[in-house]
Amino acid sequence: MSVTPKITQAMIDAYDEYTHLTLDRRGFMARLTGLAGSAAAASAILPLIAASPARAALVDPQDPRLSTLWAKFPVGDTEMRAYVAKPAEGEGPFPGVLVIHENRGLNGHIQDVARRLALEGFIAAAPDFLSSEGGTPPDDDAARELIGALDAEHTIAEAVGSREWLAALPGSNGRVGAVGFCWGGGLVNSLAVADPDLAAGVAYYGRQPDAEDAPKIKAALLLHYAGLDERINAGIDAYRAALEAAGVPHEIYVYEGVNHAFNNDTSAARYDKPAADLAFQRTVAFLRERLSAG
Template identity: 65%
Template sequence: MGDGTKNGAEGPVITQAMIKAYDDYTHLTLDRRGFMQKLTVLSGSAASAAAIAPLLAASGARAALVAPDDTRLKTETVTYPGEGGTMSGYLARPAEATGRLPAVIVIHENRGLNAHIRDVARRMALEGFVALAPDFLSPDGGTPENEDEARTKIGALDPARTVGNAKATIAFLAGYAQANGKVGAVGFCWGGGLVNRLAVAAPDLGAGVAYYGAQPPADQVPAIKAPLLLHYAGLDERINAGIEDYRAALTKAGKTFTIEIYDGVNHAFNNDTSAARYDKPAADLAWSRTVAFFKNYLG
């Protein structure tokens, strides 16, 4: 699937070092000024850095794969009691469904609930699920438009309260009139890590799918009840450092799990709004596995 670069004929050359710098900026300690300085050095000029930065970032202007007004779906904003405050989320479900459907929580990245995650929820609904994408910044005023601000606010969230809000989302969907009572969760990046922590904390979680998510401490793994599908990007050194310890703990505890590693692709390979890191073959394969997994355990 390639080495994460674009050739010059198609646009600016994007190297793994540039992608790593962006990952450090969005997940670790590098600030935007430091990121642009590093990108300038890596690309050779400030002008090249300015052209490359938007390709590394996610673009809210990219077209959704499922239109917000798709007539096959019913969508709405819902609110429900959370951990010490009201939670809000974007709910999508098939318009013509006659019976009760399994439900899936779609957990956002560290950018918060944005257009891309709403699109993912619509995709899940088209697969035959009630899909709810909660805004985990709801208790703090909701996801802001500015991504850097959203990342800062998500970084300041109380982990225990956040898990409590995820458990409250399970409870809401379990009682939702059009749902069958079985609830799974899929999360991406920060959301993938939250799926792993939710699996530890919520024995009523029906199934969990984590895309390139941070792993929970090994001593917490025995508490997991839900079957897990864990997607990892082959080039994602930061997250992948925890795979083998997680695998060993899950195996020792006798848990039901599958680990899938997609060679040659980067963290956030599923996010089609990020031109440099999106990998369609890997994203399509992971999605097909995710849908089949949920249909098997929640159907």
């Protein structure tokens, strides 16, 4: 009878440092081995903390209620690639939502999130922000390295161009919001600063922009944070104050007792279904309100 290894908060914190800060893989595995007590235990624990592409999607890619495709479109000197999902039936036009990936790139999980939003009545487009680098590689570590080397201003310009493309897509009502996770949550915040035509932004545990940029934001914002995510949460108070001072419509929710990436159901140790379900319900209601054509 197999026994599920015990995963501690210190192990999850070490993984967060490895995937977002300066700890390299060798250093992370050494720390995890020390925390777990042996190399064998560390090897058993790692797949439970890391995201697993083998986990089943919540929405079948062949769901008959949806129409999906891979699209290409130019933004500056980049040919962007995006996964698009929309309702297979319905009168439309539909509001548009950009789905912005984590620092692992445009993987199966983010495509699944796009399908979930499409089932709620949106045209959901998930751009690959590694398009200029040949696309998202299958290896998570390689994707993180490539994303870490991206030029921030160029990436923001690609996000603005993606929003413009989605707004003009046949079947769209012209109003577009953005939902992003982790690295993508930070990009949602940056997109809101850069693009006055973004109608709504939803950032899941995303890095906040500089407080002095808050007056540039025209979009309404919904900000989801994980209670145990001290690294990202350190910026909440200053961002809240800046948004209030600038008169930016915003909602902020902190989900107590859950970790960064709590929405990612491919990471067994960090996924929290009650928090993820509640955040998604709030996200859908917010986007419906902010993106309706009327």
